Amino acid sequence: MTAKVLINEQNMSTFICPKCNKAKTANVSKFKDIEKAVRIKCNCSCGHSYSVILERRKHNRKQLNLVGAYTSLKDNNRGSMTVVSLSRIGLGFEPSIEHKFDTGEKILLEFRLDDKQESLIKREVVVRSIKGNLVGVEFSRHDHHDQLGPYIAWQVG
Numbered sequence: 423m424t425a426k427v428l429i430n431e432q433n434m435s436t437f438i439c440p441k442c443n444k445a446k447t448a449n450v451s452k453f454k455d456i457e458k459a460v461r462i463k464c465n466c467s468c469g470h471s472y473s474v475i476l477e478r479r480k481h482n483r484k485q486l487n488l489v490g491a492y493t494s495l496k497d498n499n500r501g502s503m504t505v506v507s508l509s510r511i512g513l514g515f516e517p518s519i520e521h522k523f524d525t526g527e528k529i530l531l532e533f534r535l536d537d538k539q540e541s542l543i544k545r546e547v548v549v550r551s552i553k554g555n556l557v558g559v560e561f562s563r564h565d566h567h568d569q570l571g572p573y574i575a576w577q578v579g
């Protein structure tokens with residue numbers, strides 16, 4: 423089995439020797455433009471050499487900054503928020519002013535993508551997690567027939 427190693431935004435990767443468990447962090451700038459995963463060979467200081475799959479996750483860690491608004495279906499309370507992360511099944515947002523959401527509560531979100539058309543996206547979502555100011559929600563429907571579908575594909579890769 424070949425281990426997978428990710429390249430971070432500073433073009434550094436950490437390799438762990440399967441024989442002695444020693445971790446080595448190295449600059450992998452020369453692989454920074456790879457489109458697909460590449461297999462590379464590592465030489466550990468213990469003398470063992472092993473191969474790993476080196477891969478870059480495009481956009482995955484990028485913090486989004488999509489502005490919009492939420493409307494609570496419980497009490498029609500409305501406020502502004504910023505979407506900071508996005509996946510096919512849900513997203514994370516930060517309300518501009520503190521607001522108490524309940525896990526399981528349904529809210530409406532509308533926000534603009536930072537694509538050329540600044541597409542307006544409207545979704546009903548369910549609150550799944552609350553961590554400090556970050557609210558994690560799941561889309562009520564996971565199929566996206568508007569601009570959000572291609573946008574997620576582009577963001578997440």
Ligand SMILES: [Zn+2]
Binds near residue numbers: 466468469
């Ligand atoms: Zn080793």
